[in-house]
Amino acid sequence: MASLAIQTHGLTKVFGKQAVVGGIDLAVPSGTVFGFLGPNGSGKTTTIRMLLGLAAASSGEINLLDGVMPRDARAVLPRVGALVEGPAIYPFLSGRANLQRFDAADRHTSPSTRNARVDAALERVGLGHAATKRAHAYSLGMKQRLGIANALLAPRELLILDEPTNGLDPQGTREVRNLIKSLSDDGTTIFVSSHLLAEVEQMCSMVAVMSAGRLVAQGTLDELRSEGIARVRVTTPDHVEARRVLAGLGLDTETHGRDDVVTAELSVPGLLPETVNAALVRADVRVRGFETSGASLEDRFVALTGEGFDVAG
Structure with missing residues (x-):
């Protein structure tokens, strides 16, 4: 040690x-x-x-x-x-x-x-x-x-x-x-x-x-x-249906200035990105892009402290 x-x-x-x-x-x-x-x-x-x-x-x-x-x-x-x-x-x-x-x-x-x-x-x-x-x-x-x-x-x-x-x-x-x-x-x-x-x-x-x-x-x-929570980002013209499917999986969704992009934290224990993607496909949601990412340090620190951080000098 x-x-x-x-x-x-x-x-x-x-x-x-x-x-x-x-x-x-x-x-x-x-x-x-x-x-x-x-x-x-x-x-x-x-x-x-x-x-x-x-x-x-x-x-x-x-x-x-x-x-x-x-x-x-x-x-x-x-x-x-x-x-x-x-x-x-x-x-x-x-x-x-x-x-x-x-x-x-x-x-x-x-x-x-x-x-x-x-x-x-x-x-x-x-x-x-x-x-x-x-x-x-x-x-x-x-x-x-x-x-x-x-x-x-x-x-x-x-x-x-x-x-x-x-x-x-x-x-x-x-x-x-x-x-x-x-x-x-x-x-x-x-x-x-x-x-x-x-x-x-x-x-x-x-x-x-x-x-x-x-x-x-x-x-x-x-x-x-x-230790943070991963996120999924879905690009689809069927954003309303995509949100319904994600909500049905117990996920809260967000949008960031574009109607065709839906993001969500994988906050349900054991829920894998491939399971989310399969549920979208089964619901006939036209998935044009599907990305996963780990939690950012900013997200992790906000979760730990309950406060925002300055993220630039």
Whole structure:
């Protein structure tokens, strides 16, 4: 079994009488790009703050890189890079000066290699050309990349990124995605929090889904897809009769702007697409097209959370 970079048992955070995070068991394998997905307000950032020792858990256990948090924070956190709730920067300092100051505050780093490491981090996130520009003149996307550069000032075994593509234009989003892939290829475990379904699909191999403070799903993308409900799409001029046949099989039908296309979820246990097609043919429905598809991740996540997701950046 693969080692775990992050593991929690019964992790809970209560504010007053409200459980913001309710007893979650996370398991993040080392070397993966792991997506922590959920609508805004679902408890993702609070969970991350507890993982990093920035907020005290009400109950539960946290293991980070084989250390117990917060007990082993001094030994563990130098091996972890993080961007939480957007970058905190000095607006009237340049990008390079910001990173130099952040690095100087880290007692584990060497002053003799500071300038080289700062410049390397800026280049890696695509800000080398803007290193001397004052940070208040940076776009939101540039500020986000500066925060990621701060997390990369020293070699990291684990990188925790809270909404890393927030505010980025398509080019900036692509750059961050490629950066995450290159870091993963180097062996770094990446834990990415996001409410953007499309980004998680493109970056991550495994995901956990939060909803209202609870962990409602966890596994590979393929596993989550396989748990969804397949759909059929029928193209026919006999759409009224087709709907009657599908209703007789216990299926709810939909139309999407074309009268000759009828779709339905295969929500009846054991009902196969070929059975649906045979029933249409027996009823003399002229089937001009018949397609089946697995459940989309969007459908699966809406089913799990009861809420919609942003599906594009």
